Amino acid sequence: MNTAQHSAQHSAQHPAQHTAAPVTLITGGATGIGASTTRRLLAAGHRVAVTGRDQARLDRFAAELDQADAVLPVAADTTDFEAVRAAVEATVKHFGRLDHVIANAGFSTHDNLADGDPEQWREMLLVNVLGPALLVKAALPALKENGGRIVLVGSTAGIKNTPGNMYSVSKTALTSLAENTRVLVTGAGVGVTLVAPGRVDTPFWSTHPDQAAPAGPVLTADHIADAIVWALGQPTGVDVNTVVVRPTGQLH
Ligand SMILES: NC(=O)c1ccc[n+]([C@@H]2O[C@H](COP(=O)([O-])OP(=O)(O)OC[C@H]3O[C@@H](n4cnc5c(N)ncnc54)[C@H](OP(=O)(O)O)[C@@H]3O)[C@@H](O)[C@H]2O)c1
Numbered sequence: 343m344n345t346a347q348h349s350a351q352h353s354a355q356h357p358a359q360h361t362a363a364p365v366t367l368i369t370g371g372a373t374g375i376g377a378s379t380t381r382r383l384l385a386a387g388h389r390v391a392v393t394g395r396d397q398a399r400l401d402r403f404a405a406e407l408d409q410a411d412a413v414l415p416v417a418a419d420t421t422d423f424e425a426v427r428a429a430v431e432a433t434v435k436h437f438g439r440l441d442h443v444i445a446n447a448g449f450s451t452h453d454n455l456a457d458g459d460p461e462q463w464r465e466m467l468l469v470n471v472l473g474p475a476l477l478v479k480a481a482l483p484a485l486k487e488n489g490g491r492i493v494l495v496g497s498t499a500g501i502k503n504t505p506g507n508m509y510s511v512s513k514t515a516l517t518s519l520a521e522n523t524r525v526l527v528t529g530a531g532v533g534v535t536l537v538a539p540g541r542v543d544t545p546f547w548s549t550h551p552d553q554a555a556p557a558g559p560v561l562t563a564d565h566i567a568d569a570i571v572w573a574l575g576q577p578t579g580v581d582v583n584t585v586v587v588r589p590t591g592q593l594h
Pocket residue numbers: 369370371372373374375376393394395396399418419420421446447448449450469495496497498538539540541542543544545546547
């Protein structure tokens with residue numbers, strides 16, 4: 343049992359009152375997969391710092407959770423290194439430690455090389471690729487102190503190419519970032535997990551031309567949240583590196 347699990351087990355009743363309870367920072371944590379993961383982490387006894395770009399939305403989400411002492415809503419654009427570094431610092435200052443980070447924020451332009459808007463690709467590459475790299479850089483000193491873990495939320499689009507799709511390119515880069523990071527930090531006792539979801543029913547699809555996922559099977563955000571919390575809960579010495587979760591029936 344690692345320190346975080348031990349703490350979680352002993353703080354199940356009053357998570358925020360135990361200063362040794364594990365602390366996890368998640369980007370894009372107020373909607374979709376991030377919101378489900380935040381709820382699951384709180385239920386597992388973690389204290390959670392939740393980022394996004396809109397402080398008011400983060401505050402509303404935190405208020406819904408009714409666990410004010412275990413949640414820190416902190417606005418930070420993941421593409422802005424100073425903002426990300428400040429969010430990490432605020433988390434350590436508020437909770438006294440940082441055990442895990444989850445690079446979850448991301449979006450898709452839902453287009454392709456033939457018909458897409460290059461300016462939106464620029465933003466997508468910054469959020470989906472640079473953002474996770476900045477989080478790793480900002481959090482690494484604190485994670486090394488606790489033998490913590492990094493989870494990167496990729497996509498099956500980063501494992502199988504979607505034709506001409508820059509989102510697929512961005513998530514392929516994230517797949518690479520996960521292994522790049524792992525070989526950098528494993529000697530320091532830090533774990534790295536790529537969680538690659540197939541289609542999930544979240545606000546991610548609200549910007550799709552159909553405003554919904556393509557017809558076919560979809561997962562719920564809770565399915566992915568469970569995979570993330572499972573990866574974080576592995577015993578000391580066990581580093582789960584890649585978790586691919588598709589709805590049954592999704593081909594690619
Ligand atoms: N849904 C799917 O089918 C699916 C499949 C595979 C992978 N994924 C991946 O899963 C992750 C979570 O997506 P989701 O499905 O849960 O969609 P979502 O509900 O739209 O969540 C995306 C989150 O990212 C945040 N975000 C976007 N840009 C940001 C920025 N620059 N700085 C900080 N936060 C930012 C958003 O918050 P604000 O807008 O408030 O900033 C939002 O909370 C993404 O990486 C996505 O690529 C999703």
